[in-house]
Amino acid sequence: MQKIVSFFKSKFYFAILIVPILLITKIHFADDNLVFNYSSLWILSSIFYLLSVIIVNKNEIKSYQIMFLIFISLTTQLSFINFDPIGSDDIYRYIWDGKVQANNINPYLYKPIDNELDSLHSDLLPAKMNFKEMKTIYFPLSQWLFFISYKISEESFWGFKFLIFISIILSYFLTYKLLKVLNHDIKNILVLILSPLIYFQFSLDGHLDAFGLPFLLSAILFYFLNKKLTSAFFLGLSFSIKPIAIVLIPIFILNEKSNIEKLKFLLISLLSFFIQFIPYIFSSNPFEAFIIYSKNWMYNGFIFTSINSLLKNNQLSRLATWGLLFIFLIPIYFRKIDLLKKIYFSLLLMIIFSPVIHPWYLSWLLILLPFVRNWSGIYLVSSVSLTSLTIFIYKTTGVWKDFYLIQMIEFIPVLALIIYELYKEFIYYNSDKLTAP
Numbered sequence: 001m002q003k004i005v006s007f008f009k010s011k012f013y014f015a016i017l018i019v020p021i022l023l024i025t026k027i028h029f030a031d032d033n034l035v036f037n038y039s040s041l042w043i044l045s046s047i048f049y050l051l052s053v054i055i056v057n058k059n060e061i062k063s064y065q066i067m068f069l070i071f072i073s074l075t076t077q078l079s080f081i082n083f084d085p086i087g088s089d090d091i092y093r094y095i096w097d098g099k100v101q102a103n104n105i106n107p108y109l110y111k112p113i114d115n116e117l118d119s120l121h122s123d124l125l126p127a128k129m130n131f132k133e134m135k136t137i138y139f140p141l142s143q144w145l146f147f148i149s150y151k152i153s154e155e156s157f158w159g160f161k162f163l164i165f166i167s168i169i170l171s172y173f174l175t176y177k178l179l180k181v182l183n184h185d186i187k188n189i190l191v192l193i194l195s196p197l198i199y200f201q202f203s204l205d206g207h208l209d210a211f212g213l214p215f216l217l218s219a220i221l222f223y224f225l226n227k228k229l230t231s232a233f234f235l236g237l238s239f240s241i242k243p244i245a246i247v248l249i250p251i252f253i254l255n256e257k258s259n260i261e262k263l264k265f266l267l268i269s270l271l272s273f274f275i276q277f278i279p280y281i282f283s284s285n286p287f288e289a290f291i292i293y294s295k296n297w298m299y300n301g302f303i304f305t306s307i308n309s310l311l312k313n314n315q316l317s318r319l320a321t322w323g324l325l326f327i328f329l330i331p332i333y334f335r336k337i338d339l340l341k342k343i344y345f346s347l348l349l350m351i352i353f354s355p356v357i358h359p360w361y362l363s364w365l366l367i368l369l370p371f372v373r374n375w376s377g378i379y380l381v382s383s384v385s386l387t388s389l390t391i392f393i394y395k396t397t398g399v400w401k402d403f404y405l406i407q408m409i410e411f412i413p414v415l416a417l418i419i420y421e422l423y424k425e426f427i428y429y430n431s432d433k434l435t436a437p
Contacts, residue, residue, distance in 0.1 A: 013055045013059050014061075014065055016048070016051060016052060016055055017052050017055060017056070017061075017065075017069060017190065017194060018069070018072065019045075019048045019052070020045040020046075020048045020049045020052060020194050020195075020196055021045075021069075021072055021073060021076050021194065021199070023041050023044055023045040023048065023196075024041060024045055024076060024196060024199045024200070025076055025079070026041055027041060027080075027083075027086075027204070028079065034086060035086060035391065035392050035395040035396065036392060038086040038087055038200070038204075038388065038391070038392075039388035039389060039391060039392040042196055042200050042385040042388050043385045043386065043388065045196040045385075046196050046382040046383070046385040047382070049194055049195055049196055049382055050378065050379070050382050052190070052194045053191055053194075053373075053378050056187055056188070056190045056191060056194075057373065060187075061187040061190065063186070066186060066187060066189065066190065069190060069193055069194070070172065070189075070193060073172075073193045073194075073198075074165075074168075074169065074172075076199060076203070077165055077168060077198070077199060077202070077203040078165060080161070080199070080203040080204050081157070081158045081161045081162060081165065081203075082156065082157055082158045082161070083157070083203075083204060084157070085157070085204060085205040085206055086204055086205065086391075087200065087201075087204070087205050087388060087391045088205040088207065088391075089128060089129065089130050090130070090205070090206075090207060090208070091157060091160060091205065091206040091207075092124070092125060092126070092128045092129040092130075093129050093130070093131075093136070093138075094138075094142075094146045094149070094160055094206070094208060095125060095146070095149070095150060095155055095157075095160060096112060096125045096126050096129055097136050097138060097142075097143055097146045097147075098143075098146030098147045098148075098149055098150030098151075098160075099120055099125065099150050099154075099155070100117065100120065101143055101144075101146065101147040101150075102147055102150050102151060103120060105117070106280060106283055106284050107136050107143050107146075108135060108136060108280055108284035108285065108286045108288070109135075109283070109284050110135070111132065111133055111134060111135050112125075112126035112129060112132045112133075113126070113132045113133055122155065124155050125155060134289050134292070134293075135288055135289040136289055137289040137290045137292075137293045138208065139239075139240050139241070139276065139277075139286065139290075140240070140276040140277055140279065140280060140286065141237065141240035141241065141276050142208055142211070142240065142241055145163060145208075145211055146160070148163065149162075149163050157206060160206055161203070161206050163211070164202050164203070164206060164210040164211070165203075167210045167211050167213065167214055168198065168202060168203075168210060168213075170214040171192070171210075171213045171214050171217060171367060172189065172192070172193065174214055174217035174218060174221055175189050175192055175217060175367065175370055176189055177221055178217065178220060178221045178224070178371065179370060179371070181221065181224050181225065182224065182340075182371060184370075184371060188370040188371070188373065189370050190370075191369045191370045191373060191378070192366060192367060192369065192370050195366055195369075195381055195382075196382075196385065197359065197360075197362060197363055197366055197381050197384070198363070198366070200359075200385075200388075201359055201360040201363060202360070202363070205360075207360040207363075208241060208242075209241060209242055209360045209361065209363050209364065210363070211241050212237075212238045212240075212241030212242055212244075212245075212364070213363060213364070213367050215234050215235070215237040215238035215240075215241065216234070216235070216238040216245050216364065216367065217367055218230075218231075218234040219231045219232070219234040219235035219238060219245075219248075220340075220343065222234060223252065228252075228256070228261065228264070228265055229264060229265070229268050231252070231265075232252070232264070232265045232266075232268035232269040232272070233268055233269070233272045234272075235248065235249070235252070235269045235272075236268065236269040236270060236271065236272030236273040237272055237273070239269075239273045240272075240273055240276055242361075242364070244347065244350055244351065244361065244364050245347065245364065247329065247346045247347065247349075247350045248343055248346060248347070249265075249266065249269060250329075250333050251333060251339070251342050251343060251346060252265055253265055253266055254333060254334070255339065295315070295318070296314070297355065297356045298314075298355040298356060298402075299355075299356050299357065299358060299402055300356070300357040300358070300384075300387055300402060300407060300410075301321075301353075301354055301355040301356060301357050301407075302352070302357075302404075302407040302408065302410065302411035302412075303321060303324070303352060303353055303411070304317060304318070304321045304353070304354070304355040305402075305404060305407060307320050307321055307324075317355075318355060321353050321354075321355065322353070324353060325349055325350065325353035328349050328353075329346060329349060331426075332345050332346055332349070332422075333346075335425075335426055337425045337426070338425075340368070340371050340372055341372060341374075341425055343368065344365075344368045344371075344372045344374060344377065345418070345421075345422065345425075347364055347365055347368065348365055348376060348377060348380075348418065349418075351364070351365060352380075352411060352414065352415075357384075359384045359385070359387055359388075362380060362381045362384055365377050365380065365381060366381045369381070374417070374421055375417050375421075376414050376417035376418050376421055379413055379414055379417065380410070380411075380414045383409060383410040383413070383414075384410060386406045386409060386410055387406065387410070389403065389406065390402060390403065390406075
């Protein structure tokens with residue numbers, strides 16, 4: 001009798017694991033109220049994702065079940081390859097930038113609305129783009145990927161989404177390899193695979209950050225394989241997609257024993273980032289729009305919003321927020337805790353102290369969760385689905401509203417969990433558990 005109960009219990013748990021992905025596929029059948037379905041299915045699938053992580057943590061998952069879920073995951077992602085974005089129109093800018101370069105024009109020279117680019121205008125572009133009055137904010141490596149996608153499919157989405165699909169496959173493979181190297185249970189890859197964030201932000205809306213994830217995973221993997229310079233090279237490439245992981249440089253440098261090794265790591269990581277600007281730097285300013293964006297944009301940044309409500313000065317609030325980030329990073333850099341936990345907490349703090357926290361930014365945190373499985377991150381990559389209410393209201397009323405109450409629900413539990421998790425790391429964990437390659 002006990003075997004029968006155990007058998008049906010295992011089948012029930014496995015069925016729960018499939019639910020988040022099955023909910024996402026329902027978008028294919030939601031011709032009416034597409035934005036409502038996008039928002040509600042993202043929130044609902046995120047709730048089931050939390051349940052799935054508990055099941056993964058507490059139960060044995062067979063190898064064939066893991067492979068089946070990977071297959072379902074990739075098939076679902078592929079099914080959205082030519083699906084119009086719902087929650088964001090950033091992909092139009094990516095395709096536009098690719099079109100500009102395909103016509104042998106420096107993408108950093110002109111705004112989409114400038115007369116010099118009139119000959120490139122079509123019914124789709126730049127008409128459907130956001131911020132047509134701004135030059136591009138994206139770095140050269142990203143621009144080359146835009147160029148490749150445009151050469152594949154021109155103004156169609158599928159070329160860009162196909163490159164994203166390849167990046168996700170690489171991320172799955174590198175996660176598997178790193179789990180093996182660290183001697184972790186392979187079932188933990190499901191913490192990544194089952195997350196709705198992957199499907200909504202990459203497969204559906206096609207955000208650029210997917211390209212950076214294999215670079216960051218490669219940097220961590222090669223570091224643990226004791227190939228430090230290769231690690232530094234890939235870390236620099238990750239900055240080329242989005243410089244979120246720049247806070248990791250001190251961790252790797254401080255973990256090196258000699259000053260020469262510290263200097264090598266720093267130089268290689270910075271060189272692999274800055275060398276990409278050489279073709280553009282003498283004829284344009286590739287950082288112009290990025291600096292404007294960094295100085296002025298704000299969205300879903302609970303800590304920044306709270307500080308700014310007191311100081312009522314955008315630039316002063318940014319300085320105060322980055323100052324607080326630096327203060328909180330110092331003990332993480334210098335305390336003796338597990339290297340992967342240092343990486344995780346540093347990235348988490350970098351994200352939550354940012355004035356801009358778009359949902360896809362959290363993918364940089366998500367790829368670390370199979371290795372650390374901290375509930376601060378698991379909750380955050382799930383609760384960020386609540387920001388889809390802003391998208392729903394904007395798409396239906398034309399009013400963009402960033403809800404402070406949603407930010408509180410999203411971030412206050414995360415802050416409490418961070419304090420608890422760091423307390424455990426600093427107080428209870430034996431310092432001998434530090435594993436440096």
